[in-house]
Amino acid sequence: MADSDRAAGTSVSLTLQDRPRPERADAARNRRILLDAAARILRDDGVAALSMETVAAAAGVGIGTVYRRFGDRSGLAYALLDQHERTFQAGFMFGAPPLGPGAPAADRLHAFLHRCVDLLSEQAEILAMAESSSQHYQTGAYGVRRRHISMLLDEINPELDATYLADALLATLSGRLFLHQNTDDGMSADRIKSGLDQLLRGITG
Template sequence: MVIVRRERSDAARNRAKILSAAERIVAAHGVEGLSMAEVAAAAGVGVGTLYRRFGDRSGLAYALIDRREREFQAAFLEGPPPLGPGAEPAERVRAFLRALADRTVEQLDLLLMAETASPLARFGGAYDAYHGHLVMLIGRLRPEADAYGLADALLAPLSAELLAHRLRRCGVGGERITSALDELVSGLVR
């Protein structure tokens, strides 16, 4: 039997305040500006509370990523069409890739830190969920195609590292990236 512990209401409120404060700080100063002392002060909690709750700065960063990731996954698994169920597969793939691009750009610095933490850090939990979702949609769209390989090909341009390079060093706009992804999906439909 698994016992699920519920978070105390005061702990839940503190967690929400801490994550909101951390999001504001990252938005204003980037990941480099994310200090435990500053977050604690902005959230109105003690620094010890932050360390007990998140361990360190990277634990806090992962909590920020996780919060947004849960929202994103709920949207493509259960949300309204075209991102959620109910739309045609090609329309859902397009909506998914656009939403993933937006989601990645929104937390680019946090995801860049997370994806480059170790050699295969990008792959696993969230990537597996994205990949499985695309495999399912591509399988419906083109049953004869290698959905597994095509899903990887569609996800590759959305790595935080490549997006940061394209957006910041090459001056490529986000619309150009999503337009190219739309073209790839159009190729699948033909």
């Protein structure tokens, strides 16, 4: 296993890094009911229809229950993305190369960035909703992605400011930016990947 994967350790979800203790069975069941209701709204009516009120109505609970569980709309969005993020983390930390261990760092970083674009093609709207939180940079997922990119960059060239560059690369992979590029400017996912390749060549030489 590569150094980046040893340091990253086990997968970390999209929730805040200071995570609560494991849920009781009844609390976990109630959370699942709320998330299932939210997922149905998202599938049938889109992100615009997703609110604390609509989730409460669909789940047959009081709106206070939804706020206590998720805090706000961005917290709800993070919870909906959580399993997708865990699957992605498993891929880049433990999966097959070039995304996972066993390939050169430059190839792994290239595969990582391209996979992020693929995920944005599927999840940009809900991710943009999640990113509205002021705590976005404190989420576990952001920290894991940042650490993974910075360790790969450090392996490519130890003289790079890997932490700063990791933040810079992640900024190009926001849901809001992708929606602007893809929807407003008509950039395809392939064009965005090509631009990332150019950016990466400029960074790594």
